[in-house]
Amino acid sequence: MDAEHGEIGEPSRPGEHAEHGDDAWDRAASAARRGEELAQRSRELTDRLTRLRAGEPADPADAASAADAERAGRRTSEDARARLDQAIRRSAAAHDRAAAAHDRAADRHVGDVADHRARAAAHRRGAEADRQLANAPAPAPDEPPSRRPEDNMARRDLIVVGASAGGIEALVTLLGKLPADLPATVLVVVHLSPTGGNALAAILDRAGPLRARTARGQETLAVGEVIVAPAGQHLLVLDGRTALSRGPRENGHRPAVDVLFRSAARAAGARVISLVLSGALDDGAAGSVAVRGRGGAVLAQAPTEALYPGMPQAAVAAAGAEAVELAALPDRLLALLDEEVDPDGAPPPSDLITKETAIADMEPDAIESLDRPGHPSGYSCPDCHGSLFSIEERGMRRFRCRVGHAWSADSLLAQHDLAVEGALWMALRMLEEKAALSADLAGRARANDQLLTADRFMVQSEELGGAADLIRRLLVDGLDREEQAVPDVRPS
Numbered sequence: 171m172d173a174e175h176g177e178i179g180e181p182s183r184p185g186e187h188a189e190h191g192d193d194a195w196d197r198a199a200s201a202a203r204r205g206e207e208l209a210q211r212s213r214e215l216t217d218r219l220t221r222l223r224a225g226e227p228a229d230p231a232d233a234a235s236a237a238d239a240e241r242a243g244r245r246t247s248e249d250a251r252a253r254l255d256q257a258i259r260r261s262a263a264a265h266d267r268a269a270a271a272h273d274r275a276a277d278r279h280v281g282d283v284a285d286h287r288a289r290a291a292a293h294r295r296g297a298e299a300d301r302q303l304a305n306a307p308a309p310a311p312d313e314p315p316s317r318r319p320e321d322n323m324a325r326r327d328l329i330v331v332g333a334s335a336g337g338i339e340a341l342v343t344l345l346g347k348l349p350a351d352l353p354a355t356v357l358v359v360v361h362l363s364p365t366g367g368n369a370l371a372a373i374l375d376r377a378g379p380l381r382a383r384t385a386r387g388q389e390t391l392a393v394g395e396v397i398v399a400p401a402g403q404h405l406l407v408l409d410g411r412t413a414l415s416r417g418p419r420e421n422g423h424r425p426a427v428d429v430l431f432r433s434a435a436r437a438a439g440a441r442v443i444s445l446v447l448s449g450a451l452d453d454g455a456a457g458s459v460a461v462r463g464r465g466g467a468v469l470a471q472a473p474t475e476a477l478y479p480g481m482p483q484a485a486v487a488a489a490g491a492e493a494v495e496l497a498a499l500p501d502r503l504l505a506l507l508d509e510e511v512d513p514d515g516a517p518p519p520s521d522l523i524t525k526e527t528a529i530a531d532m533e534p535d536a537i538e539s540l541d542r543p544g545h546p547s548g549y550s551c552p553d554c555h556g557s558l559f560s561i562e563e564r565g566m567r568r569f570r571c572r573v574g575h576a577w578s579a580d581s582l583l584a585q586h587d588l589a590v591e592g593a594l595w596m597a598l599r600m601l602e603e604k605a606a607l608s609a610d611l612a613g614r615a616r617a618n619d620q621l622l623t624a625d626r627f628m629v630q631s632e633e634l635g636g637a638a639d640l641i642r643r644l645l646v647d648g649l650d651r652e653e654q655a656v657p658d659v660r661p662s
């Protein structure tokens with residue numbers, strides 16, 4: 171009963187829909203307004219029910235009539251129960267009508283389609299809860315019936331893939347085995363150097379029968395296509411279309427896997443399959459958590475066979491991703507695409523997912539808003555040195571700064587390692603310069619027969635040289651370790 175009732179407000183008029191004509195727009199806008207009116211009616215009825223259950227009069231008229239009845243001894247407990255049941259049924263019917271109006275608005279692409287669908291689903295849940303409460307019969311014939319679950323069933327049709335070091339080979343192998351009539355769009359983010367070209371799409375295009383190309387932005391999702399994020403830009407899904415953005419980097423990357431996954435989860439919910447392939451660190455883990463939270467299927471290349479197991483391992487650990495060996499991935503994907511899912515069965519997109527998608531998309535409201543998700547963490551952002559806010563999502567801790575750079579715990583640590591290394595190189599340079607200067611001064615003092623001074627400078631020079639050796643060894647050992655753990659993925 172206590173479904174999420176939200177405000178949708180007057181939708182803005184998107185220019186893309188001009189070709190549908192003004193009439194269609196007006197009808198659609200009217201459906202959206204009607205949805206909001208009915209949502210308001212649902213809220214009022216729900217409030218009234220709450221008061222009735224608490225034994226409070228629902229309104230002054232009820233209070234007067236209840237008092238009359240009590241005085242006259244006419245109103246029985248059966249009457250009260252009947253009044254309650256009637257109010258519950260009316261609440262259920264109002265939920266049904268609100269759900270249908272939101273669906274119509276979504277069908278006509280008014281405003282945020284995913285948001286309308288989510289609100290329709292919430293109202294249907296409210297109606298269902300009401301009926302269970304009242305044990306009431308199906309709605310009267312003159313009411314639009316609640317959509318039956320089988321009417322809503324859909325198939326998954328969006329595969330989002332994230333890869334980094336060692337992931338291109340895996341991607342080429344996978345695309346080589348997917349059929350030309352794949353009933354899904356494949357969106358791909360691979361960590362690339364921002365100065366590199368966009369040869370990846372050509373490589374993937376040659377890999378198999380599916381056509382692959384670099385994303386151009388604002389494209390309708392068509393099945394059987396592979397769309398690749400260009401170097402230096404985030405690839406997002408917004409209401410059935412792709413979008414490109416130069417929004418803040420996440421985990422030090424743009425394009426970032428988390429941005430693609432999160433936006434796809436928000437826009438397409440249970441219709442999404444996410445797949446994390448080989449790569450170091452943990453980009454894609456937070457995105458996988460978002461996909462799972464909206465009822466999508468979450469996969470990862472088996473970490474045991476991935477060239478760099480960090481990213482798939484993190485998706486398994488954070489989101490419970492199903493680990494699948496590369497050879498078995500094509501069949502697993504086809505099986506998942508063949509299953510029916512209920513797009514309304516999952517929770518609607520959270521405020522967090524909506525806000526974070528808006529930040530990645532550089533929406534002016536989200537960028538200018540001072541209301542940042544999370545709580546101050548006391549750490550600073552490696553990219554801009556601003557304060558980092560700590561975000562907890564389904565047991566995963568991550569960070570975001572005021573301007574929007576996002577960091578997983580692992581990527582934040584790795585970036586701080588780089589900063590520490592930079593400081594060590596600077597210290598090494600200063601120690602070596604000072605050691606050389608001291609040795610020079612010792613030589614001059616000796617030439618002038620100032621032997622005590624010469625000894626003092628010489629001792630100082632040797633001490634500085636020893637300290638420099640220590641740091642050099644630390645740097646060399648540290649770099650060796652990093653080459654094993656973090657290969658070639660940064661900066662991007």
Ligand SMILES: [Zn+2]
Binds near residue numbers: 552
């Ligand atoms: Zn920052």
